[in-house]
Amino acid sequence: MSDTQNLIENRPPSVAVLFVERVAATPDAEAYRYPVPPASGEGPDDWRSLTWSEAAERVYAVAAGLIELGVRPEERVALAAATSVDWILTDLGVMCAGAATTTVYPSTNAQECAYILADSGSRVLIAEDAVQLAKARERRAELPDLAHVVVIDPAGATPAEGDPDGWVLSLADLETRGRAYLARNPGAVKERLGAIRADQLATLIYTSGTTGRPKGVRLLHDNWSYMAKATVGTGLIRHDDVQYLWLPLAHVFGKVLTSGHIEAGHVTAVDGRVDKIIENLPVVRPTYMAAVPRIFEKVYNGVAAKARAGGGAKYKIFQWAAELARESAKISQDNFRRTGRASLPFALGAKHKVADALVYSKLREAFGGRLRAAISGSAALAPDIGFFFSGAGIHILEGYGLTESSAASFVNPGEAYRTGTVGKPLPGNEVRIADDGEILLRGPGIMSGYHGLPEKTAEVLEADGWFHTGDIGELSVDGYLRITDRKKDLIKTSGGKYIAPAEIEGQFKAVCPFVSNILVHGADRNFCTALIALDEPTILGWAAEHGMAGRSYEDVVASPAVVQLIDGYVQRLNEGLQRWQTVKKFRLLPRDLDIEHGELTPSLKLKRPVVEREYKDLLEEMYAGTKAV
Structure with missing residues (x-):
């Protein structure tokens, strides 16, 4: 048996156990770096660190606080917040309490947030701020199981008239209660950790999906323990690495990186602000990152x-x-x-x-x-x-x-x-x-x-x-x-040819430096068409160089010059395609596709049915006068 196989087959029942082992092995090593914006709001962020033992102190306080609130093993604790060190520590606290995390994107609207909280039966919601609290408060009548909302950033998130007694508390309050509970019951968290089974629910992640209502994917403690061992077992992650983590932790891709980090014991710099990526990279100087x-x-x-x-x-x-x-x-x-x-x-x-x-x-x-x-x-x-x-x-x-x-x-x-x-x-x-x-x-x-x-x-x-x-x-x-x-997503044209739209879309993104999103359409049609959204800063920069400075994105993409520009790239794309794959017509969209309009998932995947429904008139216009099957 290889060393990797041995590591995987003899894995502990939970990442919570791996975390305890990591803290014991390297208590004083740096675990996390996180930014603190300047008080003035101007200038660079101040990056601070937590050692593994400092992280553990907070994790166990969260775990004990949840136990004190009455959260039992496998009961769900929802987490609606952007990627941050607090997200990671609270998620670990949920696991160490033997409970299960329900992840919720902070961009989720109140209606879908309520659906996820109700469907999961979440007992506690850990909310990033007053905005996330307001979503739960708006739909509280639909959430009879939700006993508490814990707010990470308490600014403006005060209890309101009509809230049940003790319904809202801050994360700092939860940790304070947890420390007091541990003082009275020093073995409480250790007892929960010792009782965790590999087949016990650890995480519920609702697939944002490209169609229909989201489904809750049940991931067990053993899933994450395996992932921690297997990702490190590939040799791609090392103990001396510095990871830059910005991906949404409500998404499984971001979540799995936290497991590998604990197994490897390296440094992770955490900042979920996408607009800070370019600024942060020279500061963090990562050795690996995911995107x-x-x-x-x-x-x-x-x-x-x-x-x-x-x-x-x-x-x-x-x-x-x-x-x-x-x-x-x-x-x-x-x-x-x-x-x-x-x-x-x-x-x-x-x-x-x-x-x-x-x-x-x-x-x-x-x-x-x-x-x-x-x-x-x-x-x-x-x-x-x-x-x-x-x-x-x-x-x-x-x-x-x-x-x-x-x-x-x-x-x-x-x-x-x-x-x-x-x-x-x-x-x-x-x-x-x-x-x-x-x-x-x-x-x-x-x-x-x-x-x-x-x-x-x-x-x-x-x-x-x-x-x-x-x-x-x-x-x-x-x-x-x-x-x-x-x-x-495979397209079958009216001529009986199968086409993989993602492959054509990927080729166009390599050919055209102005594209942001593209959808290739052609199911049951006699040729393929495309809806194309351009990258706003890039095309506006080009426009300024070509006599259109100061014009809006919508005006620029409607101009004959830009249509001609993009047509050139479509022709270049077509040169490398089979005849039945070629894009015969296209339309430039008046704005980029985004999460807010429901056209992209939070992980930036295209929701084809949504886009096709929203721009049905443009699609029909391109096929006007042709026979559809």
């Missing part, structure tokens, strides 16, 4: 826009360097596959050194200068963007998983990564491809089922443990997986 493809697309578009703004000569240098990066990455990865060395031919290597001095080194410095690898997940990364970063020395390791598989089922293996694939299965995970191309998974990361929905569970989870992902993929001879599309 969704949209972040890498925005960085790429931003670099291209900056080069274009620098004048024709600078933009030509960037274009040359970008193509060279892609060519170098493809050759380097191919050589590694054949020889085990990521080498370049002499002449190409010499050009690469020049491009590195002019372009790539500056890009790496923008990421902090120490980034060993970036992990990309949640959606497909356009291969050409992946090859660009790879050639520039920023190694993006794509991974794959779902909420139902505790996030991580596949990941690219370090130096042997292959852009355009999601890598190999995590240790202990099994995969097979069904006759229709669907990816099936089995292993310790798979959910126990959907909360209160046995029929829905039976639709995707077989009795022998195989989970139907709904994704279509291909396995290489040596075990690398390539995702081609969602099974339900």
Whole structure:
């Protein structure tokens, strides 16, 4: 048995136990860094640290406070807050109390928030601020099980007339009560920890879904314990790393990173403010970080826009360097596959050194200068963007998983990564491809089922443990997986041809530096069309250079010049497609797609039915005069 297999098979029953072991092993080592904005509101943030023992003191106080409030094992405690060190500590406190966390995105509206709280039967809500408290208060009549709301930032979150006695308290109050409870019952948390079973509910994550009501995915303590061991077992996470964590922790992708961190014992810098990423990277100087493809697309578009703004000569240098990066990455990865060395031919290597001095080194410095690898997940990364970063020395390791598989089922293996694939299965995970191309998974990361929905569970989870992902993929001879599309998203044209829209959309994002979101449409139609939303700062920058300074985004995208500009990129896209895949017509949207309008999930996935319904008139306009089947 290998060391990795031994670690996984002899895992403890819970990440809560792993946390206790980590605190005992390295009590004085730095665990977390977090920003504190200046009191004046101006200037850089002050970054502070918590050691493992300091974190534990707060975690156990939260756990004891919940026990004192009457929370019993496996009862749900909802957490509606943005990513922060408080989110992590309270989640660990819930686990150490033997309870289960229900994650809620802070962007969730009051109606859906109430549905999740009611469906999960959550007894306590830990809310970020007065805004989250107001959602629960507005729907309190629908939440008979909700006994308390604990507010992390108490500013403005005072008890109101009509609130039950003691219904609202601050996180500081909860911790104070917890410490007092521990003084009277010093063994209370230890007793709860000792009673945690591997098959006990740890987390309920409601899939935001691209259609229908969200379903609560039941993830057990054993799922997270496995994930902690398996992610570290890949060798990608080390004890001397510094992780930059900004992903939403209500999403399974962000949550799994907290488990691996505890097992590895490295430093995690936590800040969920997306608008601070560019500012934070040179300060944190991470050695690894995870992100969704949209972040890498925005960085790429931003670099291209900056080069274009620098004048024709600078933009030509960037274009040359970008193509060279892609060519170098493809050759380097191919050589590694054949020889085990990521080498370049002499002449190409010499050009690469020049491009590195002019372009790539500056890009790496923008990421902090120490980034060993970036992990990309949640959606497909356009291969050409992946090859660009790879050639520039920023190694993006794509991974794959779902909420139902505790996030991580596949990941690219370090130096042997292959852009355009999601890598190999995590240790202990099994995969097979069904006759229709669907990816099936089995292993310790798979959910126990959907909360209160046995029929829905039976639709995707077989009795022998195989989970139907709904994704279509291909396995290489040596075990690398390539995702081609969602099974339900495959388009069948009226001519009987099957098309994977995500593949075409990804190719367009690599071709067009102005695109933000794109939806390819064509089911039961005789040709494909596209709805395209542009990246506002990038296209407004172009517009200012072309006599349209000061005009609104909506005006700019409606202008003939911009339509012609994007048409050029659509034609470039079509050059690389089969005839039946080509985009014959497109429309530019009057605004970008977003979470607020329900067009994107909180993890920035496209909700196709929503977008198609909202822009039905534009779609029909493109097919006017043609026969639909």
